[in-house]
Amino acid sequence: MAAPGIRVRLVGAPGATPGPAVPYGGQRFQELWGRCRERGELFIDPLFDARPAALGYHNLGPYTPVAQEVQWRRPQEICKEPMFIQEGMSRTDVCQGELGNCWFLAAAASLTLRPRLLRRVVPPGQGFAPGQYAGIFHFQFWQYGQWVDVVVDDRLPVRHGRLLFVRSAQSGEFWMPLLEKAYAKLNGSYEAMSGGYMNEAFVDFTGGLGESLSLKTPDPELYGTVQAALRRRSLLGAHIQVSGTQDREQKTLEGLVKGHAYSVIGTYQLDLGDRQVKLVRLRNPWGQAEWIGDWSDSSPLWAQLDPRLREKLTMKKEDGEFWMQMSDFRRCFDALEICSLSPEALAGQEEEEEGGGWSSQTLRGRWVAGYSAGGHRSYNQGSYWMNPQFYVALEEPDAAEGEGPGPAPTCTLLVSLSQCSRRQARRQGQDFLPISLAILKTPYAYLRDVTLRCRLPPGHYLVVPSTYRALDEAAFVLRLFAERTPTAREIRDEIWEDARPLKLTSIPQGFPDADTFQQTFLQLAGPDQQVDAARLWEILNRIVTRRFHLNQELNEAVTGKYRDQGLQLDFDGFVSCLVQLEAIFRLCKERDRNSDGVVTMTQQEWLALVALT
Structure with a gap:
C-alpha cells in the first residue's frame, strides 16, 4: 500500500553546465554571421550599441567630456588594412588605453603565453578577409559555472583619431580591442571594468579557481605552494601594489615596474655548499623592464655555479624574463595570484606527474533577504543559521601522503565563493558585497571571488557562505577543488546522514x-x-x-x-x-x-x- x-x-x-558555450543574450554567432553575409550588410549589435551608455555611467558617463568626444569607428575606418591577428597573438598586442583595467589586460597578456587556453577565449577562423568579414566577432568567457559566447560588432570607440582603450603595438591588429569590447559587454559597460584583480580575468578566461596570497604574511610553505601550482600548470601572477595613479608605471630602483602584473613561470633550488637558494623565475608580459638585483641576468652570483647549470638556467635571454631569490621576491612584491585550472581546461594535455591534477565540483546558491541572507556570524547570531549550508566529504588524503611514518594524512581543499553579476550592477550604484566562507575563519572581502585554501584531515565538513550584512541579496557559485574527488551537496532543511533524497x-x-x-x-x-x-x-x-x-x-x-x-x-x-x-x-x-x-x-x-x- x-x-x-x-x-x-x-x-x-543546478551545478556546472557542461557542453558548448551558451549564446550570451541569445545571440548565436553563426546565425547572425550567416544572415549578415546573405544580406550583404555589416552587423550592428542591438544589445551593446555604439552609444555613450556603452562607455560608462560615471567618469565615462554620457555627459562627460570624454564621452562627448568619442566617435565609433570600424577597423577599416581606422586603418587601411585591418587584421584580426597579425603574426600570432603576443604580449605586445596589449597596450593599455584610457581605462583602469590593467588587471584584465595583464591577464590577457599572460594568456598569450598559453596558446591552447587563449584559443578557447578567442575562437579561430575570424578575420577581415573578403570571404569571412561581416562586422561581427565572438569571444568566450567562463561565467559562474558555464562558458558563454559573446557576440560583438566591430565598432570601436575612437578619440582624436586613436582607439580610446586597449590597442596593439601593431597598429593594424584588432583582436585585443574586440576582446576588450566583448568583456565590456559582458559586464555592462567599459567603465564597469575599472579596478579589479588579475585573478578575476584569469578565472573568466579559463574556468579555473583563483586565490590571492599576501606575500607580506609569513608562510613557510609558500615556496612549496608555488612549486605545486606550477606542476599543475596553474597560472601565476605577482604584482606590486600602487598607492595611486601617479605610482602606476613607476620603476623601482631594482628595475621592477609598479602596477604591472608579472607572470611566475618557474622555480629552481640551488645547493651552494652549506646553504640552499630558492629561486623564482618571472616574466614581465610587457617585456620592457627586468630585475637588476641578485640573480638577475647580469648578476655576478651566477659565477658560483657549474658552467653547464649556469647555461641551463640563463640560456633564455628573452626580454622581460629573469630569476629572483625567493626572499627578494617576497620583499619586492605584495601579492601572488594563483589560478588553478579545472580538469576541463587541462583536458587533452600531457599527463602531469603524480599529484598534479585537481578534481572539482560546482554548486549554485543565493542569498535572499528573509530566507537565506543571514549575514556575519558575530553580528547576526539570530539569523546566521539561515545562510546556505553545504556538506563536503573528503574521503581520501592527497596522493603524496598517507603511507609510512610522519604527520597525519591530510586533504588539500580549495573552496571558492563567487558572487554573480555584481559588475553589471555598478550602473545602479551597487558594487561587490563583502562575502566570506566559514570552514575555518576567513576575513570578509569586497571581491567577486573569495577563495580559501586549507589542509584538512579526511572527514565530513560544513561550508557556510555568507555576506557580511544580513539581508544583502546576491546569487553565488561555490566551487571546490581537491586532489581526490570531493563529495558535496547543499543541505536544505534536512539532515543528510540518513541518506534520504x-x-x-x-x-x-x-x-x-x-x-x-x-x-x-x-x-x-x-x-x-x-x-x-x-x-x-x-x-x-x-x-x-x-x-x-x-x-x-x-x-x-x-x-x-x-x-x-x-x-x-x-x-x-x-x-x-x-x-x-x-x-x-x-x-x-x-x-x-x-x-x-x-x-x-x-x-x-x-x-x-x-x-x-
Missing part, C-alpha cells in the same frame, strides 16, 4: 481547525501579529510538521508571495500560504502515477508546478 503522504524527489540540481512530505488529511492555527500564530507572532522568516519556520514546524515538510526553496517560493516590504507575514498571509501549500501537494499527489507515494521531477518542473498554484 502506498504511503498516505507524497514525496517529491528533485533531480538535476531531498523530499517534501504531506499527509493529505483534513486541515487542523482554524482556531488552532490562529492561537499558535498569535502566541509566536507577538503584539504586532507579524512574523519574520525565522518565526514562520517555527510555526510551520509546530503546526504543520504533521502535514508538510518544507525545504528552503519551497518556503521561499511560497511565502515570498505574501510577505510585505519589511519581510513580515501577517495572519491572513499565513493562511493564504497554507492554502497554497495544500494545493501544491494535491497536484503532486495527482502526478503519482504508480501510487507509491513518490514523484520525481526536475527543478524546472517543480518550479513550474509551484507557479501553477
